[in-house]
Amino acid sequence: MNTEPSILEVKDLKIHFDTFEGTAQVLDGCSFTLGRGDTLGLVGETGCGKSITAKAILGLLPVPPTRIVSGEIRFHSRDLLDLSEKDLEKIRGNQIAMIFQDPMTYLNPVFSIENQMIDVIRGHARHANKTVSRGAAREKAISLLNAVNIPNPRQRIGDFPHEFSGGMRQRVLIAMALAGDPEILIADEPTTALDVTIQAQILRLIGELVERFRHSVLLISHDLGVVAAVCRRIAVMYAGNIVELTTIERIFENPAHPYTRGLLRSIPNLARRKENLVGITGSIPDFIEPPRGCRFHPRCAHRMDVCQKVKPVLADIESEHRVACFLYESSWPSASRPEERIKPLP
Numbered sequence: 001m002n003t004e005p006s007i008l009e010v011k012d013l014k015i016h017f018d019t020f021e022g023t024a025q026v027l028d029g030c031s032f033t034l035g036r037g038d039t040l041g042l043v044g045e046t047g048c049g050k051s052i053t054a055k056a057i058l059g060l061l062p063v064p065p066t067r068i069v070s071g072e073i074r075f076h077s078r079d080l081l082d083l084s085e086k087d088l089e090k091i092r093g094n095q096i097a098m099i100f101q102d103p104m105t106y107l108n109p110v111f112s113i114e115n116q117m118i119d120v121i122r123g124h125a126r127h128a129n130k131t132v133s134r135g136a137a138r139e140k141a142i143s144l145l146n147a148v149n150i151p152n153p154r155q156r157i158g159d160f161p162h163e164f165s166g167g168m169r170q171r172v173l174i175a176m177a178l179a180g181d182p183e184i185l186i187a188d189e190p191t192t193a194l195d196v197t198i199q200a201q202i203l204r205l206i207g208e209l210v211e212r213f214r215h216s217v218l219l220i221s222h223d224l225g226v227v228a229a230v231c232r233r234i235a236v237m238y239a240g241n242i243v244e245l246t247t248i249e250r251i252f253e254n255p256a257h258p259y260t261r262g263l264l265r266s267i268p269n270l271a272r273r274k275e276n277l278v279g280i281t282g283s284i285p286d287f288i289e290p291p292r293g294c295r296f297h298p299r300c301a302h303r304m305d306v307c308q309k310v311k312p313v314l315a316d317i318e319s320e321h322r323v324a325c326f327l328y329e330s331s332w333p334s335a336s337r338p339e340e341r342i343k344p345l346p
């Protein structure tokens with residue numbers, strides 16, 4: 001799909017959670033790639049498995065109750081799922097960094113930004129078997145705060161997290177994520193906690209940083225508008241599956257999956273934040289007893305008999321446009337032939 005060689009390749013990732021009620025089949029075989037300088041948005045309703053995907057990449061899922069049932073997460077051809085916690089620590093932050101939704105959870109309220117950033121910068125150096133003096137780390141921290149457009153970074157660096165506004169705290173968190181000069185930046189709902197104006201500023205900042213430093217970005221959001229502001233490509237996720245994977249232009253011009261079409265109908269006004277989908281009836285299925293076949297079929301206006309029995313394959317309908325839906329012949333598993341297609345339900 002991507003002309004540049006991929007640096008991250010998630011292949012058929014299946015993740016289950018063991019709960020008291022039973023096993024929740026949360027990720028049901030997700031596959032996507034991320035190339036150098038690539039910007040991929042992962043979009044879907046709350047609860048569809050976006051954060052689980054991000055945490056799996058960073059090895060941050062608690063085991064138990066999480067079980068990685070199958071799949072690979074290849075980073076420069078090494079499978080991250082095979083690495084020890086010690087090796088993962090070297091990659092986390094250094095090569096793959098994460099920006100979360102709520103900066104206050106990740107900033108320590110009792111230490112100044114200066115102390116926290118110096119710790120992060122020196123920690124990265126240690127992982128690379130280098131030493132950085134406090135003074136040099138402080139200078140680097142100031143230049144990072146400058147890069148994320150914090151005014152007067154030399155003065156502000158001594159402040160504590162509560163002395164910054166929500167938007168400024170998110171900038172600090174982005175600066176910290178950049179501290180290890182990562183190849184990949186994963187941002188999980190980075191603007192959801194912010195008001196709309198600040199949200200637009202942070203998205204602009206992420207866009208500028210991508211242009212400037214050529215990071216590869218995986219941007220996660222329930223909001224298609226957020227992803228469209230930064231990303232070139234988009235993966236639409238539904239109930240633990242990627243149902244459509246293509247460019248932003250194509251998603252808006254020619255959405256192929258019925259779920260994607262519903263997603264688009266639900267955002268007539270991008271400024272209005274709304275988590276439920278007005279274009280589609282019903283809600284995300286139970287992960288303990290998910291619908292058989294295509295997990296979207298109970299909500300789909302186009303469902304056919306086969307959709308209730310067989311899982312559609314995510315396959316190309318055009319170059320750079322993959323869809324998992326039996327409305328497209330490419331999604332039929334090779335074992336079941338299109339003649340077996342049964343008329344759509346009324």
Ligand SMILES: Nc1ncnc2c1ncn2[C@@H]1O[C@H](COP(=O)(O)OP(=O)(O)O)[C@@H](O)[C@H]1O
Nearest residue numbers: 017019024026045046047048049050051052053
């Ligand atoms: N610790 C857990 N135990 C059981 N189920 C979980 C746990 N964490 C998340 N889940 C389930 O996994 C699904 C996906 O979660 P998540 O990846 O956080 O969704 P989102 O797309 O909103 O980021 C959710 O529907 C949730 O019910």
Ligand SMILES: [Mg+2]
Nearest residue numbers: 050051052189
């Ligand atoms: Mg989430």
